[in-house]
Amino acid sequence: MTVSLTADDWPIAASMLSFGSAPRSGDPAERGRWRDDLQEVADAGFTEIDLTDSWLPFGDLTDEQTRLLRETIDEAGVSAVSLSAIRRSVIDEEHGDDHLAFAHRTLDRAAELGVGVVSFGLHRALTDEQRKQLWFWTVAGHRDRDADEVRSLAASRFRELGRHAAEVGVLLSLELYEHTLLGSAASAVRLVEEIDLDVVGLNPDIGNLIRLHEPVEHWRDIVEATMPYANFWHVKNYSRDEDAVAGWFSAVPSYLENGLIDYRSSVKIALASGFQGVICTEHYGGDGLSMSAANRDYLRTRVLPRRPVEVGRSRVRQHYPEGRNR
Structure with a gap:
């Protein structure tokens, strides 16, 4: 099968992660914050964005707020190609039911x-202890x-959400994350x-797994096992050093091309x-947007194919409905 996407038109989205939490009432003053954030992303050369829900809790937006947000996105000249909902586990012992309901509302929005x-x-x-650290994953x-x-x-619960996703015409993707049921490739x-x-x-957010200050799977093993099932991709990288004999491990954020994960391979x-699928650039620390833009340029100029190429057969759907997330 020949892929029609190339380096020039592959959807590479900027994560809204680096913008923190935005107000959500939608009144003129607060909507100005939405506009400023989105314009900053556009000024960094992005045409696609990932609506990270640490920026706005999309599952809690009203109809009017949703309408205003879509208008603001259009005015900024960017396309919302993906949405990342984080830190609301549907199997949370105390809040799982509420998180499941939030996830359903998020799919509709x-x-x-x-x-x-x-x-x-x-x-x-x-946790409170994680929030005290320079890097929470330590x-x-x-x-x-x-x-x-x-x-x-x-x-x-994910099957229930998947059926809902199919009904409203979106794909559902499950993010790899340390120490969860999605915390190893297998x-x-x-x-x-x-x-x-x-x-x-x-x-396959491989960065979430290789940054841990403990023994980790080899990045290539994770890529090879999970990519046949991938329909979305958070990309970020970390410089990692370790002395397994002494039990010493360290990881800090880096550019895609400089870190442990070989993104060319x-x-x-x-x-x-x-x-x-859509590729979403993420980064923790410093000027996250500029790092994301540099990582986008690395992917476009040196990694993604310059012309259509033969690709393998995926185990899951890549576009639903046809062309929507492109």
Whole structure:
């Protein structure tokens, strides 16, 4: 199969992660903040954005707020091609039901905003101890129990969300994240196979796994195992050093081209696996938007194919409905 996307038109979205939390009432003053943030992304050369819900809680927006947001996005001249909903695990022992309801509302809002793919995960809110650190991943947070009843609940709830996603015409993607049921390549693949819907795939955010200050899977093993199921992709990188004998590990954010993960090789593996989805650039620390723009340029000028190439066959749907997330 020949992929029609090339370096020139591959959708590469800027994450809104670096903009913090924006007000959501939609009154003129607060809507100005939306406009300023989106214009800043456009000025950095992005034509696509990822609506990260740490910026706005999309599942809690009213009809009017949603309408105003879509107008503001259009005015900024960017396209909302993806939405990332984070830190609201649907298997949370205390808040899981509420998070599931929020996820359903998020899918509806995503469809209304013209988004083609929505990413969910099983990661929880940061603990107080994690918030005290320079880099939150240096302190362990919540760990999912890998028990049959927990895995069954996760598969059931994501299957429910997947069916809803199909009804409203979006893809659903599950983000790899440390110490959850999506915290290793094998566990993530097992979960998406248990869900068994072609509109539900993986978001192989490899950076979330290799940044841990502990032994980690090799990045290539993660890429090769998860890419056949990928329908969306958060990309970021970390410089990592370790002395396994002494039990010493360190990781800090870096440019895509400088870190541990070889994204040139990763993209080749992705293409061989049939990946044709949205790529979202993320970064923690410093000028996250400029880092994301530099990473976008690296992908466009040195990594993504310059002309249509033969790709493999994906295990999950890549575009739904046709062309929506492109």
